[in-house]
Amino acid sequence: MTMLQETSAPATTTPRESGDPVVTWAPSVNPGWIHHETALLVDRAQMLQGDVAELHTDAKEIDLAARTVGKARKSVTGLLAELGQDRGMSWSDIASWARVSVSAVRKWRQGGDSTPDNRNRLAMIAALLDWLSEYMIEDPAQWLEMEFPLPAGYHVRPLDLLFAGHVDGLLDIAAQRESVESVLDDTDPDWRDTRRSDFEVFDAGDGHRAIRPRKR
Amino acid sequence: MYENREVFAEPPLALVAAEVRYAYSPRLRRQEELDQIIIALDSRLPVVRPLQNFSVTIGLGGAAQGQAEALTVLTNVANTESLTFGTNSFAFEATDYVDFPAFTDALGLICRAVVDAGVIPLVERIGLRYIDEIRVPEAIKGPLDWAGWVDDSLVDQVSVGDAFAALRSEGLISYSLGGSRGLNFRFAAVDGEPVVGGLLRRRRTPEPGPFFVLDVDAFETYSSDPMVLSPESVIATLKALHDPAGVLFQRAITDKTRNLFRGGDGQ
Numbered sequence: 001m002t003m004l005q006e007t008s009a010p011a012t013t014t015p016r017e018s019g020d021p022v023v024t025w026a027p028s029v030n031p032g033w034i035h036h037e038t039a040l041l042v043d044r045a046q047m048l049q050g051d052v053a054e055l056h057t058d059a060k061e062i063d064l065a066a067r068t069v070g071k072a073r074k075s076v077t078g079l080l081a082e083l084g085q086d087r088g089m090s091w092s093d094i095a096s097w098a099r100v101s102v103s104a105v106r107k108w109r110q111g112g113d114s115t116p117d118n119r120n121r122l123a124m125i126a127a128l129l130d131w132l133s134e135y136m137i138e139d140p141a142q143w144l145e146m147e148f149p150l151p152a153g154y155h156v157r158p159l160d161l162l163f164a165g166h167v168d169g170l171l172d173i174a175a176q177r178e179s180v181e182s183v184l185d186d187t188d189p190d191w192r193d194t195r196r197s198d199f200e201v202f203d204a205g206d207g208h209r210a211i212r213p214r215k216r
Numbered sequence: 217m218y219e220n221r222e223v224f225a226e227p228p229l230a231l232v233a234a235e236v237r238y239a240y241s242p243r244l245r246r247q248e249e250l251d252q253i254i255i256a257l258d259s260r261l262p263v264v265r266p267l268q269n270f271s272v273t274i275g276l277g278g279a280a281q282g283q284a285e286a287l288t289v290l291t292n293v294a295n296t297e298s299l300t301f302g303t304n305s306f307a308f309e310a311t312d313y314v315d316f317p318a319f320t321d322a323l324g325l326i327c328r329a330v331v332d333a334g335v336i337p338l339v340e341r342i343g344l345r346y347i348d349e350i351r352v353p354e355a356i357k358g359p360l361d362w363a364g365w366v367d368d369s370l371v372d373q374v375s376v377g378d379a380f381a382a383l384r385s386e387g388l389i390s391y392s393l394g395g396s397r398g399l400n401f402r403f404a405a406v407d408g409e410p411v412v413g414g415l416l417r418r419r420r421t422p423e424p425g426p427f428f429v430l431d432v433d434a435f436e437t438y439s440s441d442p443m444v445l446s447p448e449s450v451i452a453t454l455k456a457l458h459d460p461a462g463v464l465f466q467r468a469i470t471d472k473t474r475n476l477f478r479g480g481d482g483q
Binding site for chain 1: 234
């Protein structure tokens with residue numbers, strides 16, 4: 001019996017065909033012979049992925065819109081009670097989301113006038129917090145304020161995505177379908193340059209922490 | 217026995233392969249079982265080549281994921297037969313195919329060695345594949361020049377764009393053979409490297425150039441009706457797949473090519 005050791009496996013030249021269920025595996029066959037079929041499958045898969053992703057986005061929008069309609073049955077006062085008292089969302093975040101001042105929110109809590117658009121935006125964030133809860137995120141209002149686990153120097157919170165209008169990406173991160181980086185790549189391609197802090201916190205050696213410009 | 221069956225003096229056959237695909241068999245990762253199989257096949261396939269293969273899975277979006285797989289390859293001394301086996305399948309290939317009984321004898325021997333090593337998996341699929349590379353003593357400048365050498369139906373598809381110069385022509389047809397048996401027939405007018413390469417030595421090593429490929433792949437699957445691996449059942453399946461593959465080959469060629477394969481000049 002003769003033992004031959006292949007020191008460099010012909011890996012790239014003989015990919016196993018048997019991954020394809022319709023082909024009888026013959027290692028001696030040049031894989032390029034069926035390349036045209038695999039290329040076609042890749043094209044089809046890419047088209048399918050595009051269609052499914054579009055469908056998924058549509059479904060999320062429809063789901064959130066339906067939940068928002070349900071929440072909008074509450075008055076502005078009732079929505080503020082849910083967001084501020086039940087969910088623990090800060091008044092400043094609520095005001096930012098509603099695109100008004102904190103004092104305007106204070107007036108609403110006391111029965112002051114608001115517009116249908118204000119009511120709708122409050123209903124939408126209340127619906128979003130419900131949605132996040134269903135994805136096993138406890139205390140979703142606090143989660144929105146947490147910083148994403150990004151490399152040192154980057155400070156991005158779920159709220160930042162929300163305020164920038166990237167609800168779709170935020171839902172994908174919450175559902176763990178997408179990484180934070182990939183959502184940022186899609187929504188803000190320059191984020192690695194624009195969102196990096198020029199300063200860093202360091203241990204100053206005197207028992208205190210200090211801030212200094214980050215080395216480039 | 218099918219119509220026009222004939223053993224040619226100069227056959228275009230480049231490779232015959234049979235694959236038995238089975239449920240994951242971790243015993244085939246253990247050296248003890250592997251050694252038993254290798255020893256049992258020592259008289260026919262004495263050269264052992266352990267190697268790592270790299271399989272690529274293409275997912276949605278075209279993202280490819282690679283996975284290393286340990287394979288064992290056994291070949292004969294002449295390097296014209298090989299057995300490649302892993303934990304999910306084995307493939308036996310021959311470039312010096314003489315006749316079907318000799319080929320099934322080898323498969324019987326292999327199955328017996330696997331079973332005797334205590335590896336008796338459920339079979340998922342058995343495939344029998346014949347790959348012919350037809351080369352002719354005539355200048356072939358394009359797919360249309362194969363007219364007369366292969367069946368018109370394999371050439372005529374080019375005419376759909378007869379206002380343009382055809383550079384390559386190929387096709388895939390999937391046939392049902394009834395029940396869970398099927399046959400995939402690929403064909404192509406190629407100008408380039410041979411389809412069959414790799415480890416095995418061919419009768420004649422062809423130069424790159426124009427040739428016509430007939431790739432006949434008959435198979436049976438066992439998803440709904442499980443079958444335990446045994447030499448008898450594998451051979452019985454191969455016999456059932458053999459005739460349809462032969463029929464298709466004979467229908468794909470012409471009297472002109474038959475004459476060529478008999479040793480004539482193809483006139």
